[in-house]
Amino acid sequence: MATNKHTDETDLIHVAPEMAVAEADVRPAEAGEFVQGTSLWRDAWRRLLKNKLAVFGLIVVGIVTLASIVGPTLIKRTFGFTPDYIPTDYPTLIRSFPPFTGPNGEFSWTHPMGTDNAGRDQLARVLQGGQISLFVGIIATLVSLLIGISYGAIAGYFGGRLDNLMMRVVDVLYSLPYVIVVIVLLSMFRSQTPRGQLTLLFIALGSVSWLTMARIVRGQVLSLKNQEFVLAARATGVSGARIIFRHLVPNTLGPVIVYATLTIPQIMLTEAFLSFLGIGVQAPLASWGSLAADGVQNIAIFPWQLIFPGVTMALTLFSLNFLGDGLRDALDPQMRTV
């Protein structure tokens, strides 16, 4: 009788169409083998693919990222110059050529985005700038993930006094206008080398970017920690740290991923803003912000110096935001109306 009952139960489960997908994934697994996750993430992925803007965002971000990574190398291979190569043998005084134009005004594939004041290839510069802009955005977001998640989860889980103290620290940091903090930090520890300046930028952006993440994670943990599975885990003798990082944090991943994708463009924008002001990335390194800053000086004569980095950045930031919004809808359908 008992076995009959089980079969009934199993059948019942598999009647639901979305579960039928899950059923297809069910296969005998060897001990210790990694088994592909089922409908939880798959569902979110399917919802994401239904969102046209998000798919557009995903594609653009993918292309820009790929181009930024392999672009400069590819250009070096094809045309033989690096992003910071300044040609010395031009016949004319003016070295900034319009797109698709060679040194003598003829059509040329060499510089599809033209060149800048010094005659450097704009496309290579934009791609290298993309490398740095994306890198800054991603690293700062990773830092925010690392600090924000641990900080928020610990505060939320232990609660009480510790929580109060930790969150007041966050409040204080929050109340400081962070752009000013970053500016002060960057000008105080002004580094001599471009690389050093870049590292400083990472530290500055990372140190302020984790605050919201900590708040989000704490809120999630607060609502999760009273659920029965946490009590059940404690009742089986699981330690506090393990409960936080193995049981609670994975449960907060939905909102965390969404917020992280929205943090990347935000950080990139801040970086661009700082570079535009001249305290961010420094030549010969380039970021979209510093390229735009260079370009804006010559906007009346050489508009392409501003247009190309500007448009690339705008497009990428838009796409990242679309992707983030799409992810939010996909991972957290209840939030849709908010």
Next chain:
Amino acid sequence: MAFSADGNLLEVKNLRTYFETEDGIVKAVDDISFQLKRGETLGIVGESGSGKSVTNLSIIRLIPDPPGKIVSGEVIFDGTDLLLLPNEAVRRIRGRRIAMIFQDPMTSLNPYMKISKQLMEMTRLHLGHTKAQAHAHAIRMLETVGIPDARARADNYPHEFSGGMRQRVMIAMALSCEPELLIADEPTTALDVTIQAQILELIKTLKHETGTSVILITHDLGVVAGMTDHVIVMYAGKIFEQARTAELFALPGNPYTKGLLRSVPDPTAEQGKLYQIPGLPPDVARLKPGCPFAPRCDHVQEICHREFPPFVQLTADHHSLCHFAREVYSESGGAPAAA
């Protein structure tokens, strides 16, 4: 693992667990004592808020603190007082020697973790299993509790399981380290009746196979009758009556127990209104002096409002908290032992 002289696996003595709330101190568990012998099953019944769950959370020291606090008492498990042990030591006992099953199987599994992972966590932690051993053990446990096609199902997530199956998983998890004591906190409340019967049958079978002692918390008297050796009836944080199961059902010695027994629907009597105890359980933050059950009691006398009732011994292992325990007991047809 020496047997204590009297064969008691667990002995709770004068346990008091209070909660500090804005309304004052809530005496959720107030001076509770009981014993549990190896291999026996103890039922704890009572209405919502009577302190059943708090009693058991106190045993494994999982009372949320603050606001809760174990004020006094002893919980002697296999010769050691758990309340005196350091946290680390208690953590090693939880799950390994004392396991719990919770009320709601829908929420007591981590939704983001595979079933197998959750089962493996337990044995890797307590039995030092390697990944492969733990996985094999997890599948064996799932088979034991009757999950069909356990090998494939182990890698599912909880949402792919039905309520009954999830409770089976919880039982598998609880029993995977072969604990000496299993605390089942209303294990069937969230399940429908046919599944309830299966789950209870499963607990019963596994108990016989492994010799585990069980504390079964429930508000279903039918479950108690079929499953337990001893019963404790709790009300407002106190033990109102304590007896062997058969005795309690045949010869209740407390008006509250009588009321509870009368409230059970009788399938043979088709007509008539179902009896219910009038009133509501008292607010344990504002208990008046006297018997907490007095306002609802049909045996109430003037003394009940004035004085707290004594814990009367009716027979060797039958106690009742009532001024008129002997009278009620004789009324039921019992002959109380001489005072």
